[in-house]
Amino acid sequence: MRGLKKKRRIQILAIAAVALAVSTALIGYAMRDGINFFRSPSQVAEAPPPESEVFRIGGLVEIGTLVRGTSETITFNVTDGGASVPVSYTGVLPDLFGENEGTVATGSLKNGVFVATEVLARHDETYMPKEVIDALKEQGVYQDPSASSGDAYGSTSGS
DSSP states (O other): HHHHHHHHHHHOOOHHHHHHHHHHHHHHHHTTTTTEEEEEEHHHHHHOOOOOOOOEEEEEEEOOOOOOOOEEEEEEEOSSSSSSEEEESSOOOTTOOOTTTTEEEEEEEEEEEEEEEEEEOOSSSSOOOOOHHHHHHTTTTTOOTTTTSOOOOOOOOOO
């Protein structure tokens, strides 16, 4: 009787371990396309990722590089002060998008040009994504616009 209980416990533990491994593998497989890593322009310039990798790039839109053509394709450069990466985007840009403004784009690098599938602009005068702030601080070009009011992430109390 005692040996049967011990054998049953081992079987249950083995089944639980296999179920945990299978569920972890299925979750990882399902999320593989939803995970986008952030890179600064300096990181992209130093070690360009493969063309098949989808990632996010962020920084400031470099002054004098925003070109709106006759088609819906817009080109501009994103910089963190240390390096600049050319970006091409086909679509409608957010209303607050502009030169010398913070932006984050999702896409992939093709022939040295970041082809964006999504472009985000900061939503007000104090917001900038944490990754962009960190990259700009790393280059020594970040100036906190909210030193007098709020925090650098645009959050308010109670939200």
